[in-house]
């Protein structure tokens with residue numbers, strides 16, 4: 001997979017339309033986590049240093065038309081602080097105001113366009129809208145890995161109008177993730193957790209050819225436990241997916257792969273704080289109780305397998321980590337992964353949130369992907385539409 005990269009792009013004195021993923025969590029008028037802003041800094045700085053005029057386009061949330069809470073003023077302010085240079089925020093992403101502002105830019109200036117999803121044409125990948133977005137710009141750079149699996153006007157459409165290049169973040173994500181797919185150091189362990197089998201079965205199946213060991217936790221594991229004939233009480237369990245889980249377990253066995261499921265669990269009648277909870281074997285889950293975390297024996301079992309791995313890919317918490325009573329499994333597995341010398345790659349909004357909550361330094365991981373859905377789809381082996389338009393043909 002060979003990209004047209006930033007270093008080959010002629011950007012000196014040019015106006016660059018830069019797609020970033022500034023879809024940051026905002027609560028009570030404050031940015032809760034600015035990782036996505038920080039991750040885009042190397043590309044923005046490289047463009048500024050090379051004398052480009054940087055016109056940034058991003059989405060925020062899922063607005064239906066213009067939505068006041070989803071304007072980008074806060075983001076522009078925070079980005080300006082990180083860059084130590086004011087970022088001019090516009091009130092639209094297309095039209096006469098934008099055209100005039102771009103015409104007035106000097107080398108190294110940074111302008112942030114308004115939330116591109118205020119226009120439904122963005123997600124419809126409308127060609128006329130893509131053309132309007134590109135107006136006044138000479139070069140397109142995509143550094144928004146988090147939305148690269150979406151064929152939208154700002155991720156795919158504009159590449160038909162302007163010469164298109166991969167930003168530094170996109171290039172790094174693709175390099176690390178391709179490395180896992182193509183040439184990982186063995187043994188490889190895939191740690192999968194979280195809530196829904198639908199979003200994870202694709203990667204589990206793809207990794208039958210890549211991973212040596214599968215560690216399955218979270219609510220996801222309940223469906224697999226049920227497939228093995230365990231009774232999971234009143235746990236979150238996708239009864240209609242038990243067949244899929246069974247098929248996966250059979251395929252893994254036929255290929256000589258190791259699949260580790262929890263051997264014990266923390267159960268309660270409900271996840272409400274203050275209710276009694278207990279640790280039980282997965283063979284004795286009471287009918288009226290839910291599995292809300294993996295148990296301490298499972299953590300030890302998983303940690304032993306992790307210690308023997310040379311490549312670890314982790315996506316999805318081991319339990320309902322948002323409640324401190326049910327966070328120990330995720331914490332234990334996170335710390336076990338962080339403590340290995342393997343190539344360690346982490347992805348998924350909730351998993352990253354958990355790692356932050358536990359205070360585990362990001363440096364403990366080889367790579368933390370900025371794309372939840374994009375990472376999963378990439379690792380499933382799909383050609384992502386936003387990646388495709390950046391490839392050397």
Ligand code: ADP
Pocket residue numbers: 193194195196199217218219220236291292293315316317318319320321322347348349350351352372
């Ligand atoms: P990620 O964002 O890292 O990809 P997911 O979105 O797939 O992860 O899943 C995270 C969610 O799964 C969390 O909200 C967590 O509370 C939930 N979860 C994990 N294990 C359980 C469980 N045993 N019961 C209920 N919810 C669970």
Ligand code: MG
Pocket residue numbers: 348349350
């Ligand atoms: Mg999630």
